Amino acid sequence: MRDENPNSWEARADTNTFYGFTDLPSIKERGTVVLTHGEGPYVFDVHGRRYLDANSGLWNMVAGFDHAGLAEAAKAQYDRFPGYHAFFGRMSDQTVMLSEKLVEVSPYERGKVFYTNSGSEANDTMVKMLWFLGGAEGQPQRRKIITRKNGYHGVTVVSASMTGKPYNSVFGLPLDGFIHLTCPHYWREGLEGETEAEFTKRMAQELEDVIAREGADTIAGFFAEPVMGAGGVIPPSEGYFQAIAPILKKHGIPLVADEVICGFGRTGELWGCQTYDFMPDAIISSKNLTAGYFPMGAVILGPELSDRLQAASEAIEEFPHGFTASGHPVGSAIALKAIDVILNEGLLENVRALTPKFEANMARLAENPNIGEWRGKGLMGALEAVKDKDTKTPFDSSLSVSERIANTCTDHGLICRPLGQSVVLCPPFIMTEPQMDEMFEKLEAALKKVFAEVA
Numbered sequence: 057m058r059d060e061n062p063n064s065w066e067a068r069a070d071t072n073t074f075y076g077f078t079d080l081p082s083i084k085e086r087g088t089v090v091l092t093h094g095e096g097p098y099v100f101d102v103h104g105r106r107y108l109d110a111n112s113g114l115w116n117m118v119a120g121f122d123h124a125g126l127a128e129a130a131k132a133q134y135d136r137f138p139g140y141h142a143f144f145g146r147m148s149d150q151t152v153m154l155s156e157k158l159v160e161v162s163p164y165e166r167g168k169v170f171y172t173n174s175g176s177e178a179n180d181t182m183v184k185m186l187w188f189l190g191g192a193e194g195q196p197q198r199r200k201i202i203t204r205k206n207g208y209h210g211v212t213v214v215s216a217s218m219t220g221k222p223y224n225s226v227f228g229l230p231l232d233g234f235i236h237l238t239c240p241h242y243w244r245e246g247l248e249g250e251t252e253a254e255f256t257k258r259m260a261q262e263l264e265d266v267i268a269r270e271g272a273d274t275i276a277g278f279f280a281e282p283v284m285g286a287g288g289v290i291p292p293s294e295g296y297f298q299a300i301a302p303i304l305k306k307h308g309i310p311l312v313a314d315e316v317i318c319g320f321g322r323t324g325e326l327w328g329c330q331t332y333d334f335m336p337d338a339i340i341s342s343k344n345l346t347a348g349y350f351p352m353g354a355v356i357l358g359p360e361l362s363d364r365l366q367a368a369s370e371a372i373e374e375f376p377h378g379f380t381a382s383g384h385p386v387g388s389a390i391a392l393k394a395i396d397v398i399l400n401e402g403l404l405e406n407v408r409a410l411t412p413k414f415e416a417n418m419a420r421l422a423e424n425p426n427i428g429e430w431r432g433k434g435l436m437g438a439l440e441a442v443k444d445k446d447t448k449t450p451f452d453s454s455l456s457v458s459e460r461i462a463n464t465c466t467d468h469g470l471i472c473r474p475l476g477q478s479v480v481l482c483p484p485f486i487m488t489e490p491q492m493d494e495m496f497e498k499l500e501a502a503l504k505k506v507f508a509e510v511a
């Protein structure tokens with residue numbers, strides 16, 4: 057519980073910090089958890105309490121909180137060349153090497169990389185690239201962006217407009233021209249008696265209908281996370297990408313995979329588009345790109361978009377866009393090391409090795425009468441709480457069931473995230489089997505306690 061002393065860390069945090077994406081009633085009651093350091097998948101607060109962070113920070117600390125190699129890569133680069141930009145025909149050697157590496161590990165034979173400081177900026181950049189292409193190629197009306205409800209693409213004005221969550225209405229968003237299709241979540245959106253294959257077909261038909269209604273030549277691009285993350289860990293329905301990719305192709309609409317969470321192994325393959333077997337025209341990366349050790353994002357362009365954007369830029373002599381810290385040398389050095397760690401220190405293998413155990417435990421917890429479904433892919437999953445399993449009726453939102461579950465977990469040294477009526481797990485790739493047992497034991501105890509209170 058909250059320490060009411062005015063000099064407590066909790067009080068000091070409140071006084072001078074304006075919170076984002078934070079449930080303020082919970083803070084009032086419980087206080088902010090102020091952290092000092094981490095060890096492997098654990099973090100420690102100012103009171104010396106230890107928490108197993110089952111969310112890898114914010115999906116991104118996949119190598120844990122004390123990876124010596126990543127810290128050393130950062131220190132070595134700070135000593136060598138601590139900062140530079142990538143404008144005006146100059147950039148660091150680390151940036152050159154990172155672009156080579158990203159293209160090498162991408163699904164593309166060749167391509168080009170553009171750097172940002174976040175996933176939101178990478179999505180914004182991609183939209184500007186598509187708008188720029190429209191103008192350069194004699195189709196300035198090609199500006200509309202299609203995404204899906206529950207899709208999360210970030211918080212800048214454009215990426216928030218892409219995000220299909222109702223909370224953005226408080227900002228008067230989305231902007232005009234951002235269209236949100238039905239979330240391809242069969243369990244929640246499937247109609248009575250509809251098979252999953254029929255559902256997927258209906259999703260594809262909706263896309264066809266929207267393209268026909270809006271006019272194909274007004275649409276600049278379609279963005280999708282392979283597995284929706286912040287929307288509640290929602291894998292696509294069976295065959296979804298196989299159904300929509302040909303429609304987009306037929307109408308000349310680029311398909312952009314927002315791989316900010318799925319990228320670098322979360323779903324068991326390096327990229328989510330490999331897990332779901334489709335080829336996007338570009339990839340948006342961030343979060344795991346530096347294993348969370350530096351703020352960095354990247355747009356990875358496939359061959360066709362690389363060529364078209366290069367030609368459009370040459371026609372006016374430059375692409376007038378970039379961030380001061382784009383392609384930062386320290387971020388680039390860390391990203392190079394993070395990719396090496398994920399690929400060559402057994403992290404990706406560990407995701408694959410742990411997935412069956414993760415799935416078995418999720419399935420076991422989903423037998424609870426107040427869990428409607430479990431869903432996920434690789435090492436990301438969600439358990440959705442329901443009042444009535446047969447009718448999929450949610451609990452009254454005033455009960456804040458998922459917050460209660462997460463808060464109970466926190467009290468027992470486990471951090472997991474409430475998302476809508478779901479509880480989300482996405483453990484770091486370095487997790488061990490005993491740590492996974494600890495995670496599920498603590499979560500199971502919290503589920504029992506909270507469902508006994510509310511059911």
Ligand SMILES: *Cc1c(COP(=O)(O)O)cnc(C)c1O
Binds near residue numbers: 173343
């Ligand atoms: C987190 C996230 C973003 C936004 O990244 P920021 O670095 O927070 O701006 C974009 N897309 C997806 C899929 C994300 O999970």
